[in-house]
Amino acid sequence: MTTPNGPTALRRIIAAELRRLRMASDLTQRQAAEQTGIDPSAMARYEGGVSSMSNPVAEKVFAVYGVDAERNAELLDLVKRSRKRRPKGEERAVVWEPVEDLIALERDASIIREVAIQPMPGMIQTERYARAILGRGKLGADVVEDHVQARLSRATIVTGDGHVEYWVVLHEAALRCAVGGAETMRDQLAHLAELSKRPNITIQVLPDSAGAHPALSGPFKLLRFPIAPEYGIVYLDYLTGADYLDEPEEVAQYDDAYLHLIKMALSEQASLAFIKKLSKELYS
Structure with a gap:
């Protein structure tokens, strides 16, 4: 692969x-x-x-x-x-085709900002959670396993050497959506708590009580690159494909939306306490 x-x-x-x-x-x-x-x-x-x-x-x-x-x-x-192309006959990576460019961009990024409603973003999913998400369709067990391993490999972008700064705003809905059942969610929320200790990862929770917010139209991901510091890309996905926005005016609007969201969200410390509290209430 x-x-x-x-x-x-x-x-x-x-x-x-x-x-x-x-x-x-x-x-x-x-x-x-x-x-x-x-x-x-x-x-x-x-x-x-x-x-x-x-x-x-x-x-x-x-x-x-x-x-x-x-x-x-x-x-x-x-x-x-x-200029590099896949050699003739070489197997394609086992990922959803619209996300192939995103993987290359993530590996060259220095900053990744993400807003997630539900489910959890792929980069911070546990193996069990990823398997529950990916196994809900009609894919065979072998294909599901390949997809799970590909997703875990992507996660090393932020959990590996820490050169990428990752900041995610998680809506409360992502914490309450019981993917895979109580045990899977308990492990997933414990994983979030561990990730929040890493110096390159920031996790904030946007509670239901925040009300209307700039991501009501859907989740998004912002990427910045050390090789081109003034350049940014917004990644949006949907059921049948994905969009990449890089016009400066559009990217600036998403930057503004993200800044607004982190102000509306709980602080890092309050988010961690909220995650632990919800885990105990819902999944213990």
């Missing part, structure tokens, strides 16, 4: 950084094309995330923009990975 390379997702990040570097150099797109000897239409495709650059072309561009050696190496690695 392999992790998707997500070339389309990586091109989005590169495109954003190309635009930022060009503007920081006070060049128009046409001027940048002239100085690098790149066809203007090709430059537009690179900055639009439509086409992948070769590394020699990327080196020309970064030289014109005055990128230092360390950052140049980081960007060239990203450029190389953006």
Whole structure:
């Protein structure tokens, strides 16, 4: 089982950084094309995330923009990975197809912000909870198991070396939805309590008593990247697919919504107490 390379997702990040570097150099797109000897239409495709650059072309561009050696190496690695394709005959990763780009983005992110109504976000699910969620359909046992292991592998993005800052707002509904029964939920809520001790993970609960809130239209995930600090992506999923929003104006609206939600939610300490209290009341 392999992790998707997500070339389309990586091109989005590169495109954003190309635009930022060009503007920081006070060049128009046409001027940048002239100085690098790149066809203007090709430059537009690179900055639009439509086409992948070769590394020699990327080196020309970064030289014109005055990128230092360390950052140049980081960007060239990203450029190389953006061209990578799954070898012919190689098995696809066992994940829901619309989430393949998300996996690549999560692995390159430095900050992940998430709002969940129900169920629990995949990144903080226990194995038993994930199995209960994924086994509710018509998939065979072997396929369910592959999906469970793929989900647990994704969780290491935030539970591994801690390089990703993960902040989640959990609606009370996620805590009350008895996925898998009392024992599964008791373990899941204990898992949340343990995760909350990690320095890179913040868990806040949005109680029912908060009333109307900015996520009434649905959950969402915000991602930021060290390689392109001014760039952000909002991920939204639904029954039959997923959307990726990266227009700055749209991302800013979700940023504002998230800031509003963390103000409405219980503090970290109060959230932990709430989780423990609810576990005792509902699942002991």
